[in-house]
Amino acid sequence: xxxxxxxxxxxxxxxxxxxxxxxxxxxxxxxxxxxxxxxxxxxxxxxxxxxxxxxxxxxxxxxxxxxxxxxxxxxxxxxxxxxxxxxxxxxxxxxxxxxxxxxxxxxxxxxxxxxxxxxxxxxxxxxxxxxxxxxxxxxxxxxxxxxxxxxxxxxxxxxxxxxxxxxxxxxxxxxxxxxxxxxxxxxxxxxxxxxxxxxxxxxxxxxxxxxxxxxxxxxxxxxxxxxxxxxxxxxxxxxxxxxxxxxxxxxxxxxxxxxxxxxxxxxxxxxxxxxxxxxxxxxxxxxxxxxxxxxxxxxxxxxxxxxxxxxxxxxxxxxxxxxxxxxxxxxxxxxxxxxxxxxxxxxxxxxxxxxxxxxxxxxxxxxxxxxxxxxxxxxxxxxxxxxxxxxxxxxxxxxxxxxxxxxxxxxxxxxxxxxxxxxxxxxxxxxxxxxxxxxxxxxxxxxxxxxxxxxxxxxxxxxxxxxxxxxxxxxxxxxxxxxxxxxxxxxxxxxxxxxxx
Amino acid sequence: xxxxxxxxxxxxxxxxxxxxxxxxxxxxxxxxxxxxxxxxxxxxxxxxxxxxxxxxxxxxxxxxxxxxxxxxxxxxxxxxxxxxxxxxxxxxxxxxxxxxxxxxxxxxxxxxxxxxxxxxxx
Amino acid sequence: xxxxxxxxxxxxxxxxxxxxxxxxxxxxxxxxxxxxxxxxxxxxxxxxxxxxxxxxxxxxxxxxxxxxxxxxxxxxxxxxxxxxxxxxxxxxxxxxxxxxxxxxxxxxxxxxxxxxxxxxxxxxxxxxxxxxxxxxxxxxxxxxx
Amino acid sequence: xxxxxxxxxxxxxxxxxxxxxxxxxxxxxxxxxxxxxxxxxxxxxxxxxxxxxxxxxxxxxxxxxxxxxxxxxxxxxxxxxxxxxxxxxxxxxxxxxxxxxxxxxxxxxxxxxxxxxxxxxxxxxxx
Numbered sequence: 001x002x003x004x005x006x007x008x009x010x011x012x013x014x015x016x017x018x019x020x021x022x023x024x025x026x027x028x029x030x031x032x033x034x035x036x037x038x039x040x041x042x043x044x045x046x047x048x049x050x051x052x053x054x055x056x057x058x059x060x061x062x063x064x065x066x067x068x069x070x071x072x073x074x075x076x077x078x079x080x081x082x083x084x085x086x087x088x089x090x091x092x093x094x095x096x097x098x099x100x101x102x103x104x105x106x107x108x109x110x111x112x113x114x115x116x117x118x119x120x121x122x123x124x125x126x127x128x129x130x131x132x133x134x135x136x137x138x139x140x141x142x143x144x145x146x147x148x149x150x151x152x153x154x155x156x157x158x159x160x161x162x163x164x165x166x167x168x169x170x171x172x173x174x175x176x177x178x179x180x181x182x183x184x185x186x187x188x189x190x191x192x193x194x195x196x197x198x199x200x201x202x203x204x205x206x207x208x209x210x211x212x213x214x215x216x217x218x219x220x221x222x223x224x225x226x227x228x229x230x231x232x233x234x235x236x237x238x239x240x241x242x243x244x245x246x247x248x249x250x251x252x253x254x255x256x257x258x259x260x261x262x263x264x265x266x267x268x269x270x271x272x273x274x275x276x277x278x279x280x281x282x283x284x285x286x287x288x289x290x291x292x293x294x295x296x297x298x299x300x301x302x303x304x305x306x307x308x309x310x311x312x313x314x315x316x317x318x319x320x321x322x323x324x325x326x327x328x329x330x331x332x333x334x335x336x337x338x339x340x341x342x343x344x345x346x347x348x349x350x351x352x353x354x355x356x357x358x359x360x361x362x363x364x365x366x367x368x369x370x371x372x373x374x375x376x377x378x379x380x381x382x383x384x385x386x387x388x389x390x391x392x393x394x395x396x397x398x399x400x401x402x403x404x405x406x407x408x409x410x411x412x413x414x415x416x417x418x419x420x421x422x423x424x425x426x427x428x429x430x431x432x433x434x435x436x437x438x439x440x441x442x443x444x445x446x447x448x449x450x451x452x453x454x455x456x457x458x459x460x461x462x463x464x465x466x467x468x469x470x471x472x473x474x475x476x477x478x479x480x481x482x483x484x485x486x487x488x489x490x491x492x493x494x495x496x497x498x499x500x501x
Numbered sequence: 502x503x504x505x506x507x508x509x510x511x512x513x514x515x516x517x518x519x520x521x522x523x524x525x526x527x528x529x530x531x532x533x534x535x536x537x538x539x540x541x542x543x544x545x546x547x548x549x550x551x552x553x554x555x556x557x558x559x560x561x562x563x564x565x566x567x568x569x570x571x572x573x574x575x576x577x578x579x580x581x582x583x584x585x586x587x588x589x590x591x592x593x594x595x596x597x598x599x600x601x602x603x604x605x606x607x608x609x610x611x612x613x614x615x616x617x618x619x620x621x622x623x
Numbered sequence: 624x625x626x627x628x629x630x631x632x633x634x635x636x637x638x639x640x641x642x643x644x645x646x647x648x649x650x651x652x653x654x655x656x657x658x659x660x661x662x663x664x665x666x667x668x669x670x671x672x673x674x675x676x677x678x679x680x681x682x683x684x685x686x687x688x689x690x691x692x693x694x695x696x697x698x699x700x701x702x703x704x705x706x707x708x709x710x711x712x713x714x715x716x717x718x719x720x721x722x723x724x725x726x727x728x729x730x731x732x733x734x735x736x737x738x739x740x741x742x743x744x745x746x747x748x749x750x751x752x753x754x755x756x757x758x759x760x761x762x763x764x765x766x767x768x
Numbered sequence: 769x770x771x772x773x774x775x776x777x778x779x780x781x782x783x784x785x786x787x788x789x790x791x792x793x794x795x796x797x798x799x800x801x802x803x804x805x806x807x808x809x810x811x812x813x814x815x816x817x818x819x820x821x822x823x824x825x826x827x828x829x830x831x832x833x834x835x836x837x838x839x840x841x842x843x844x845x846x847x848x849x850x851x852x853x854x855x856x857x858x859x860x861x862x863x864x865x866x867x868x869x870x871x872x873x874x875x876x877x878x879x880x881x882x883x884x885x886x887x888x889x890x891x892x893x894x895x
Contacts, residue, residue, distance in 0.1 A: 007719050014586060018706060021593065021699040063579040065721040069548050070555075072579045113597035113695075120590050127583070135851055139583035142858045143590060149865055150594030153872060158889060160598075160872040167869060168793055171806055171862055175813050178855065179522075179786075182813070186529050186820055189538035189550050191847075199538075202545040211525030511794050519787040523780055531775020533824040535841055540823060542840065552847045553840040556829065560838075564736035565656040566831035568846040573661060573853060574739040574746075578720045581742070582709065584663075584854040585702045585749050591861035592698050592753035595760035595868045658830060663857060750857075757864045761871065 005049055006061040006076040009042040009084055010130060010140075013123035020116040028108055031115040032099055038119060039095045042126070043088040050081035054491060060132065068132070069195045075132035079266075079335070079496035083129050083258050086339045090250045090346050090474075091122050097350055097470040098243040104357065105241045106154060114154070118247065121147040128255045132193045134181045137259065138174065141223070144255065145170045148236075148248060155240040162235035169222055169232040177219035183212035197267045205276045213268060217260070217279055224256030226283070226320055227290030230313045234297075237309035242353025245305060249312055249349055250342035257319045257338060265323070265331075270500040274326055284324025288419045291317035295426035299433075304352045304362040307430060308345065311389070314423060315341045321416060322404050328501050330407025332493050337400040339481065339488075340388070344397060347385040347474035354378045354463045354471065367437040377468055379438050381475035386431035388478045391424050396482040403489075551576075629681060637679030644672035652747040656736065662746025669747065670754035677758070694756025701749025708741045778819040786812035797882045799873070803866045810859040814852045821845040 016038035020031045052059060053076050061074040095118070106114055124144030131137050149170070153163035185191055187209050188199045200209070222229045233253075237245050260283070264273050273279040294314030301307040319341070322334025355362045358375060372379050388397035401420060408417040481488065530537035538544060542553045559571040573581050648668030655661035677685035709720040717724030722738025723731045789812055792805020821844050829846035831838070874880055877888050 004713060004719065011719065014582075015706060015710075017586070018589065018699050018702045021695050022703065025696060062718055063720050064575060065718050065723060066576055069544075069551050071576050110597055113593045116593050117590065117597065120586060120593075123586070135577075135854075136580055136583065139580050139587065139854060139858070142862075143583060143586050146587060146590045146594065146861060146865060149869065150590070150597055153594075153598055153869055157876055157892075160869045160876070161885065161889070164799065164866065164869040164873065167862070167866055168802055168806065172790070172793065172809070174858075175809055178813055179816065182817055182820065183525060183529075185848075186537070186539055189541065189544055189552070190548070191551065195544065195546075195548050198546045198548070199544050207528035208525045211521055214521070508795070515787055515791055515794065518790070519783060522783045522786070526776060526779040526783060529776070529779065529820075531772065532778060532819060533822045533826075534775065535823065539820070539845060540841075552845045555846055556840045556843050557838050559846075560831050560834045562732055562735060563739060564730075564732040565739060566834060567656055567658065567660075568829040568831070568843070569659070569849050569853070570655045570661050570739060570743070572846055572850040574742045575720075575722065575735055577850060578709070578742065580851075580854050581746065582702075582705055582720070584857045585705055585746055587858050587861045588750060588753050589698050589702050591864045592695055592756050594865050595757045596695050598868045598872055599760040599763045601763065659828070661853075663853060754860075757868075761864075761867055 002048075004061070005045055005052065006059055006074045006130060007063070008045045009049070009088060010123045010126035012038050012042045012045070013119050013126060017116050017119035017123055020112060020119065025112060028111045031112045032095075032102075035115040035119055036092075036095055036099075039088065039092045039122070042122070043085070043092050046081065046084040046088045046126075049076055050078070050085050050492070052076065053078050053081040054495065069190055069192045072136050073132045073192065073194075074130045075194070076130065077496070078492055079262070080129050082335070082492050082496060083254070083338060084126055086342055087125055087129070087251045087254065088122075090342050091247060093470045093473050094243060094247045094250075094346055094350070097246065097353070097467060100464060100466045101241070101243045101353055101357065105243075110154065114151070117147040117150050121151065121247070122251075125251050125255050129258055134184065134191045134193060134196070138178050138181060141177065141255075141259075142174055144252075145174065145223070148252060151244045151248070152236050152240045155244065158235070159239035162232075162239045166232040166236045169229075173219040173222035175219070176215045176222075180212040180215035180219060183208040183215070187212070193263070193267045197269065200268065200272065205272065210277050213264075213273070213277060213279060216263060217283070220256050220260045220263070221283075221286075222256075223253070224260060224320070225253050225313055225316050227286045227293060227313070227317065230290065230294075230316075233313060234306060234309040237312065238303065238306045242305075242349065242356060245308075246346050246349035246353060249308070249345040253312065253316050254319075254338050254342060257316065257323070257334075260320075261323055261331075261334070265498040265501075270326060270498065280324045280326045282324075283320050284413075284416065287317040287320030287324060288416055289317075290314065291321065291419055291423045292426075295423045295430070299426065299430045302364050304355065304364060304434065305349070307364070307434075308348050308352060311427070311430070312341075312345060314427075315345070315389075318400070318404060318420075321419075322400075322407060325404075325407045325411050325413065325416070326501065327407045327410045328497055329403050329410050331497055331501060332489055333400050333403030333405075333407055335493050335496060336396070336403060336485065336489065340396045340400045343474055343477050343481070344385045344388050347381055347471060347478065348389075350467075350471045350474065351378050351382040351385070354467055357463055357467065364434055364437060367434065368441045369437075369439055371438050375463065378463065378471060381471045382438070383435055384475045384478060386435060388482075389431060390427045394482050395478045396485060397478070399482065399485040630679075634679045637675050641672045641675050644668055644675065648672065648747075648751075652743055653740070655743050656739065662743035663750055665743075666747040666750025667754065669751040670758075673751070673755050674758050689755060691756060691759035694752050694759060697752035698749045698756060701745045701747070701752060704745030704748065705742050708738060708745070712738075779816070782812055782816045782819055785815065788812075799870055799880045799882060799885075803863060803870070806866065807859065807863055810855070810862070814855055814859070817848040817852050817855070821848040 016034055020034055058077040063072045121144050124140045127140030128137055149163045149167045153160045188196050190196050225233045291314045294310050298307045298310035318337050319334045322330040352362045388395035391398045391401040405420055542550055555568050555572050559568040560566055563571040563575050565571045648665045651660035652662055652665030673689050676688055712721045712724045713719050715724040722735045725734050725738055727737040728734050789805050789809030793802050796802055823844050826842055826844045829843045877885055879885055
């Protein structure tokens with residue numbers, strides 16, 4: 001049974017996604033417990049997979065028992081093990097949060113399909129990360145995207161429009177990727193990633209291959225929300241329910257980033273993406289523009305969720321920049337930032353959800369220091385995550401930026417170094433705007449009395465424990481992983497570097 | 502005016518994209534060419550070509566003369582499981598988004614619609 | 624759906640044609656080994672025959688034939704048959720979806736053949752149920768107003 | 769020259785169809801027309817794969833007589849057909865979800881024209 005462990009995380013999610021509509025039709029509460037159980041088991045298995053990959057190197061799992069170019073294989077190596085562990089851990093924490101948040105935001109008869117869709121989304125995300133087959137990646141990409149469209153559309157009133165816009169962009173992305181796969185297949189005659197890698201090594205680059213790479217870069221770039229292709233992201237993040245934003249922001253864009261890292265660095269190879277077409281350079285330039293653009297747009301927003309969405313565009317830019325540098329430090333920085341941004345964004349979106357839960361809004365201009373007194377733990381978590389976002393030393397946010405900066409110095413790209421420094425300042429500006437209001441803005445007396453009255457009437461000041469605990473776990477994880485960063489880099493990420501860097 | 506300029510950008514992007522794709526298709530080997538890498542028995546690195554393998558071995562392996570079925574359900578069965586999941590996802594989404602709570606009498610039903618209208622006014 | 628325009632010719636033809644479409648759908652599913660066809664194509668035909676009844680008759684008759692609340696559970700069941708076939712192979716010691724480990728027949732190629740049939744039935748059931756359920760959900764509003 | 773044309777013209781038609789689909793998605797203001805464009809786009813990709821699976825003088829990939837020795841050149845490539853069966857299902861699922869979203873949008877805003885929709889949404893923000 002344990003020899004099947006590489007395939008188990010996506011399969012467990014898939015089984016739960018299928019089983020929830022069957023089992024939990026009558027008992028709505030059961031769907032949550034099934035989802036929670038599946039997520040914990042899948043997290044355990046992905047941690048086990050990671051340890052396996054670290055001790056044994058790359059492991060191939062063959063579906064149906066067919067050898068790779070004939071059948072479909074899953075590839076478990078340190079990189080895929082690391083990323084599945086990260087997203088499953090974050091998903092576990094957010095699912096705990098979803099218990100009360102969903103109960104409040106979504107009608108009861110929708111709980112069952114909601115949890116089923118979350119499970120299917122996680123199954124798609126895990127499948128994308130583990131797969132070693134081009135077409136299988138497309139199928140799981142579509143599972144993940146379709147379930148996201150549905151999950152976004154149960155948010156507030158504007159959410160169906162946001163979801164529809166995402167659907168159009170996402171389908172174009174999937175179509176471009178599939179067309180790229182078609183050209184690659186016609187050139188090489190194979191769909192297996194490892195096989196294609198070996199074949200391309202012996203084949204001189206031709207126009208169809210170059211166009212295939214361009215198409216895949218555009219397609220996966222849309223999924224990752226690289227700068228000019230980010231149009232769907234702000235609306236989708238803003239209008240989705242809080243638990244959906246919190247599960248989509250850390251995982252949704254990261255799977256695009258991972259797919260780009262996997263396909264361009266491990267399959268096409270460094271030579272093809274730097275010398276034949278300037279894919280890496282284009283990616284890093286677009287990401288640099290995206291970092292500045294996202295940060296500036298985030299400063300202009302008045303709604304915390306929307307601000308976080310624009311900040312996501314900037315943060316995804318860091319990952320793209322790190323990948324595009326084509327240097328070991330840059331790659332490590334990008335991978336560390338996948339972990340890092342996942343934790344930070346999940347934590348910030350959970351706090352935004354807490355604010356909406358207690359206050360009924362999350363507008364920055366209506367915050368004042370009553371928040372600090374009403375919700376001390378939430379605001380502390382927000383501050384910690386914001387500090388990590390800016391890159392203050394003991395948190396994990398500092399270290400990924402440190403490695404990215406080392407990468408820019410290594411490749412002598414001083415402009416990108418300047419972009420990283422400037423964007424840290426911009427991050428500081430837009431987060432301190434919120435923190436300043438939370439801690440130092442005195443509220444008016446009359447309003448204070450009213451607020452106290454409201455607080456007494458509700459009987460509690462802070463949000464309930466099941467909402468608070470996930471926020472605190474994530475905030476704590478930011479510090480813990482900050483102290484563990486050398487260990488993570490030495491034992492995991494150094495082994496995950498592609499050949500030829 | 503601004504609208505019109507945006508239109509022109511859109512059209513030209515579309516045309517550039519089409520030109521790019523046609524340029525790529527010029528480099529493909531002609532359709533039906535038995536010497537292209539898709540239709541040969543082995544790839545450059547002598548790994549077996551999947552398509553030729555399927556044609557040769559499908560009946561022997563799965564006892565099914567229809568190769569498409571054999572590939573769909575056996576060789577690449579995991580893709581088909583994914584495909585089923587996609588359509589299940591679509592079904593669940595339509596349920597999640599469109600179905601209103603089942604009501605026994607019409608009065609409650611009207612209340613539901615009223616609530617939706619209320620929501621749309623909000 | 625509008626109930627008033629219930630044309631007798633349309634409903635009669637639909638009632639005559641629908642069983643044949645359904646039969647053909649079953650043929651396409653079960654004959655997928657030997658001729659073009661398979662679970663998805665057959666499932667679509669089955670769904671077409673059910674939807675034809677819903678279009679031609681009153682929605683009440685359609686509900687008698689296939690209640691729309693069955694849609695999602697049956698779809699889940701169909702996917703579960705597929706998944707369960709894979710899981711059974713895993714249980715008997717093979718990889719996921721490796722039908723050679725299913726104890727259905729002596730010969731390995733026959734085992735794979737049986738495995739394919741099981742899977743196709745699951746696909747057909749899932750596609751039929753879900754297509755009908757999507758159809759019902761898209762028309763939900765009209766049913767209520 | 770004429771052989772080159774005969775070997776490639778099907779790809780060109782399919783790629784033009786793809787551009788038409790993209791045109792529908794990008795330029796059109798009606799959301800339903802966007803979905804139509806999306807379907808055309810997906811069909812174009814499916815046709816691209818199918819067109820690539822041809823072999824001259826070959827037949828459909830269903831074994832006629834399984835006793836004689838099988839020539840790989842006698843049957844067209846079955847792999848793209850299988851892949852496209854999956855892609856068709858994905859297309860059906862996507863358009864189903866798209867229409868569900870449009871119905872929900874129409875219930876709330878009573879319009880499916882993009883400019884009108886944006887206008888109503890910003891009016892609502894102003895309130």
